[in-house]
Amino acid sequence: MAGPRVVIIGAGVVGAALADEISARGWTEVTVVDQGPLPATGGSSSHAPGLVFQTNSSKTMTELARYTVEKFCSLDVDGEPCFLQVGGLEVATTPERLAELHRRHGWITAWGVESRLLTADECVKRHPLVNRDRILGGLLVPTDGIAKAVLAVEAQIRRATARGVRFLPRHEVLDVQKADGTVTGVLTDQGEIPADIVVCCAGIWGPKIARMAGMHLPLTPLAHQLAWTGPIPALAGQREEAIRPILRHQDADLYYRDRFDTLGIGSYGHRPMPVPADEIRAFDENDEMPSVLKFTEDDFAPAWTETRSLLPATQDAKIEEGINGLFSFTTDNFPLLGPSPDLKGFWVAEAVWVTHSAGVGRAMAEWLVDGHCSSFDLHECDVNRFEPHQLSPEYVLARDCRNFVEVYDILHPLQPSGDPRPIRTSPFHTRQQEHGAFFLEANGWERPHWYEANAPLVEGRTIPTPNDWAARFWSPVVGAEAQATRETVALYDMTALKRLEVTGPGAAGFLEGLVTGKVAKSVGSVTYTLLLHHDGGIRSDITVARLAPDRFQIGANGNLDLDWLTRHLPADGTVQVRDITPGTCCIGLWGPLAREVLQPLTDEDFSADGLKYFRAQHAYIGTVPVTAMRLSYVGELGWELYTTADQGLKLWDTLWRAARPLGGVIAGRGAFNSLRLEKGYRSFGTDMTYEHDPYEAGLGFAVRLDKGDFIGKAALERRKADVRRRLTCLTIDDPRSVVLGKEPVYDGARAVGHVTSAAYGHTIGKGIAYAWLPTELTAPGTALTIGYFDRRVEAVVAEEPLFDPTMSRLRS
Structure with a gap:
């Protein structure tokens, strides 16, 4: 064709x-x-x-x-290779960087690429120009190299x-x-x-x-400095273009490569130099390339000083040429x-x-x-992933420049993003500040991770302190809030959850053709279901609440869900989709005393039979109109309570006044993550992505193959009988050995999978790690280890859910 x-x-x-x-x-x-x-x-x-x-x-x-x-490696031009596979070596000059290289070794091992950790002497043997006295060790990836x-x-x-x-x-x-x-x-x-x-x-x-x-x-074009030395005596006589590994000295934002008897030096250590795309000139063959700007020697001076220290052989050389070369950064x-x-x-x-x-x-x-990519999971790369504020010129410039500065920095998975902040705040933000909230960002939202006002709750509780890395952006208050949720009742700000509204006479049929579950049910029904690609891969997990015959509310994962639904709208205009997140807010009211808080505030029946599990209804909570959905991602009795943004603060104050006398607390995302892992609830984008199908991810219950056709159904019917890997729950006995995600999992000396989500379970008293593993290693009781920095953490496969397997607390 x-x-x-x-x-x-x-x-x-x-x-x-x-x-x-x-x-x-x-x-x-x-x-x-x-x-x-x-x-x-x-x-x-x-x-x-x-x-x-x-x-x-x-x-x-x-x-x-x-x-x-x-x-x-397979390409050449008239016999000249397009890739010089000399290997890649990253060196550490500080203990912090050495620890980071162990973490990076874990990533590359988890993703199936060979790598080796080297001693300082082994690094020098691989790259003799390196000053042995400056380095502590290194990471070698033999298949890295130079692309021509x-x-x-x-x-x-x-x-x-x-x-x-x-x-x-x-x-x-x-x-x-x-x-x-x-x-x-x-x-x-x-x-x-x-x-x-x-x-x-x-x-x-x-x-x-x-x-x-x-x-x-x-996207912002930014200038990046690249310089070339003149001849280096120690490289004299080198006939091949490159024979040493490409080298990264990330502690100083530097990298190096051979070019016969000279050396290329790249630096990210200088000030950001953004250039608007409209100001980049067109190519003129009588001029330099348009992507090459004049070299600014003053900016490069610290890089050259550091180079002569790390690579003493360069002390007898000079910088002969240099450029400020433009390339692209994103937010x-x-x-x-x-x-x-x-x-x-x-x-x-x-x-x-x-x-x-x-x-x-x-x-x-x-x-x-x-119509879809089968070789790679592209959810992180989809151009339609951004919220509207993330496309503003001010935001893009600030974040792109920050990413340039941080390109080689050691960043924690929970590292707070920089300015501009705050961008999006829920109606509860003032109250959260009053309670000493420690905020992290989620899609621009300021989301509390814990509240310092809950510090007194820590006294008398057993809350182990995790290892140093896991203890960053952590507080023992997280454990206290998690335990208090199980004991009494807690308020959680769920406003950052993406909310979409699907309306119109064709809404029910439209959704039935997109999701794996049955959603064209009675008004008041709530369904946990999946969006799939045509190949059966999970595109998202969502909740669909039918609030009227022609109106549905969807709890989504982000802008990609809105984009997916919008692209599949019928051309006849019988269905509309809109993002209602900015004008609404949500409180999760969860815990064994949740009904004692809520029922006195309303005339509606919130008993176990009055509003059953996974049902929704409209109600007034005090003077506030809400949509109440009886579901919980922390595994406790309770509701998600939605209202308009203008009524949000009133709803918060109403619930808080009723919860406090019962020992209720307000709780943050740290506790939420611990509780949801105890219950085995998945998180799209972390636990499963486009490359996984529902049966692998343990979500087969959300698929109804006996319903009408939906996107991905035919593929699922083929894939159902061929499950070779599973998302599996592991537990860790050592309370300090909390892992964070993306670590390799080993069966003996063999890497067999990787961790997705992890946290300490403050109810069960064990560390929890979900991981993708071959099916033959998923039997409960199977002993494995997790590669965590420079050590192995003992773990065992456990049956899930770890907490309330009979669902009695949720359905009480």
């Missing part, structure tokens, strides 16, 4: 990879345009130093990098051209043409090119091109991939570094040709 007419904007390392991958899948009516010459088009690919370190805390980013390495980006572009251009892809250099894009909400082509300075699909791979020019299609990309350090929410047929593949380029090319080709 020739496929639809596709125009790819940008012939750098991403555009070339996409052209190659998509043409290999049979789409050959493809045109690639670039304002620069080929293969060095003048963007970031043309000056990139090419260092490919695969280690990343994200499984997806590591897998994208691994594919890039594998593909580039321009050669890789040329190799992929040749392959795509042989299949019929057309490449048009020196074609500047002036506009993206459109009609009736659909892309129709691209206007260049040399004429129009008709298209059914346009993919923006313009790199640092991406925001400029995307605006032509009505999109706002949260969360992930690429921007996927279709426009507003212009049909317009796609982006942006903010992609050389490290991940070939992987992204494959991912995008699968997504375009097959």
Whole structure:
């Protein structure tokens, strides 16, 4: 098949990879345009130093990098290789960094890439230029190396051209043409090119091109310093371009690579230097590349001083050349991939570094040709993941610059984000401040993690202190709040939960075709169900409450759920979807005394029979109109109570006045996480993602294969009988050995899986870790270990749920 007419904007390392991958899948009516010459088009690919370190805390980013390495190793241009697989070495000069290298070793092991921890002497043996007295140890990834980006572009251009892809250099894009909400082509300075699909791979020019299609990309081009030394005597006579591992000295924001008898030095240690995409000039072959700015020597001075200390052989050399090279940063350090929410047929593949380029090319080709990506889980990379405030220019610039500064920093999983904060606050924010809330951020919301006002609750309780790393952004108050929830009653701010409203005469049928469960039930029903991809992978887990014959409220996981529902709306206008989160709020009232708090405040019947488990009803709580849903993600009797934002503070005060005499507390997210893991409740994006199906994730109960058709049903019927891995509950006896997630799990010496969510269970008195494991290792009682920094933590497979397996407390 020739496929639809596709125009790819940008012939750098991403555009070339996409052209190659998509043409290999049979789409050959493809045109690639670039304002620069080929293969060095003048963007970031043309000056990139090419260092490919695969280690990343994200499984997806590591897998994208691994594919890039594998593909580039197979490419050459007239016998010249596109990848020099010299290995990658990260060194530590501080104890903190050495501990971090153990954590990074855990990630890369969990994701299935070989790596080794080295002593200081072993590091010097691998890279003799390193000053032995400066380092404490290192991490080696043998398959890392140097990508020859321009050669890789040329190799992929040749392959795509042989299949019929057309490449048009020196074609500047002036506009993206459109009609009736659909892309129709691209206007260049040399004429129009008709298209059914346009993919923006313009790199640092991406925001400029995307605006032509009505999109706002949260991307900032930033200058990054790269310098080259003159000849280094210790490297004299080196005939091969690179023989030593690429080197990272992250304690000083530096990296290094060989180039015959010279050395390349990259630095992130300087001030952020953002450049608006509109101000980046076009390519002029009589000028320097547009992505290369003048080298600012003063900014590089600290990097050069540190280099001569770490690599003493450079003391006899000089800096001969340098650039401030532009490349892309985003607000969360992930690429921007996927279709426009507003212009049909317009796609982006942006903010992609050389490290991940070939992987992204494959991912995008699968997504375009097959309708979904089967090789990689792209939920972290989807361009439609952002909330509206995350697209504001002020927010994008601030966060992108901060990410540049922090690129090599040691960051805790709960590390608070920086300015701008606060952005979104619930109606309860003032009361939370009065109670000494410690806030972390969730999608812009200020969300309490614990309350210092509850410190007196700690006295007399057994609340073990976890290890040093787990004790960061933690307080014993977390344990006290969790235990108090089980004992009395607690108020939780659930406002950060995404809330969508689906209305219209076709709403019930529309939702039935998207979800795995039966939601076209009686008014007042609440259903826990799943959204799936066509391949049966979990796209999200949601709750669907039928509040009227033609109105449903959905508890969603984020903007991707809104985007998914919106894309599947019927064209006849019989269904509408809107985000009601900003105008509403929610309190979770949970605990064995929850009914004693709530029932005296209302005339409605909140008895066990009056409002059954997983049912909803409208009520007045005092003077406040609420939608009450009887469900609980902490495993206790109670309700989610929704009202409008203007009534939120009144609802809080009303409930708090009633709860205090009963010993009630207000509790934060730390306690919530502990309690939900004791109950075995999953969290999408952490415990399961697009790559997992419901049966693997232990969510088969949420699937009704006996109902009508829904997206992913056919795939599930094929996958149901072939479950080879499972999300499994592990418990840890040692109270200090709390792990945090993404650690490798071992069966003896063999890495067999990885941890997803983890916390200490303050009710059961054990550490809890959920992990993906092969089915043969999921029998209760199976002894395993978890790799946590430089040690192994003993764990055992446990039956779930760990707390209230009979559901008696929830249904009381």
